Amino acid sequence: MNIKPKTAMLIMATLFSTTMLSAPASAAEPMLSTGGYANQLQKMEMMKMLDADGNHMVSAAEADAYYTSIFDALDKDQDGSVDAKEWVGTSGKSKLDLTTGGYSRELRTMKMMGMMDKDGDHKVTKDEFLAGHHAIFAHMDTSGDNELSAQEWVAKNVAGK
Numbered sequence: 001m002n003i004k005p006k007t008a009m010l011i012m013a014t015l016f017s018t019t020m021l022s023a024p025a026s027a028a029e030p031m032l033s034t035g036g037y038a039n040q041l042q043k044m045e046m047m048k049m050l051d052a053d054g055n056h057m058v059s060a061a062e063a064d065a066y067y068t069s070i071f072d073a074l075d076k077d078q079d080g081s082v083d084a085k086e087w088v089g090t091s092g093k094s095k096l097d098l099t100t101g102g103y104s105r106e107l108r109t110m111k112m113m114g115m116m117d118k119d120g121d122h123k124v125t126k127d128e129f130l131a132g133h134h135a136i137f138a139h140m141d142t143s144g145d146n147e148l149s150a151q152e153w154v155a156k157n158v159a160g161k
């Protein structure tokens, strides 16, 4: 390699500007989920599955317990993280217990996996999974009382933000 300093500078400058241009336009409002996921989650049928004590409110603790069970169901080899294979599941067996078929299908997309995989190592740890769902919960909890009413549940405010 025999690159003159001036040429090297030019290459550096080009690389730098390319990197800048490919950065996301705005990180102010991060996407919490896909629209398909939000639609399936925000069904009354799903709310009933999370509302373990049946008082028509989903508490933060109920949500945590629910998503912990979902994570454990996904983490087939129980190594504490869900890889792409575990996430998508083997064909024909992608329906998770405790969820609707529509919810399972929308959760187990690579796009949703990418949104939950915050550090981008192609694995979703339990922390990442719960943190992702905490963010969705907090967004749905417009009254801020750490519980979701049916009204908050079905409000279509998660998708498309």
Ligand SMILES: [Ca+2]
Pocket (backbone or CB within 6 Å): 051, 052, 053, 054, 055, 056, 057, 058, 059, 062
């Ligand atoms: Ca409840």
Ligand SMILES: [Ca+2]
Pocket (backbone or CB within 6 Å): 075, 076, 077, 078, 079, 080, 081, 082, 083, 086
């Ligand atoms: Ca695993």
Ligand SMILES: [Ca+2]
Pocket (backbone or CB within 6 Å): 117, 118, 119, 120, 121, 122, 123, 124, 125, 128
């Ligand atoms: Ca990860």
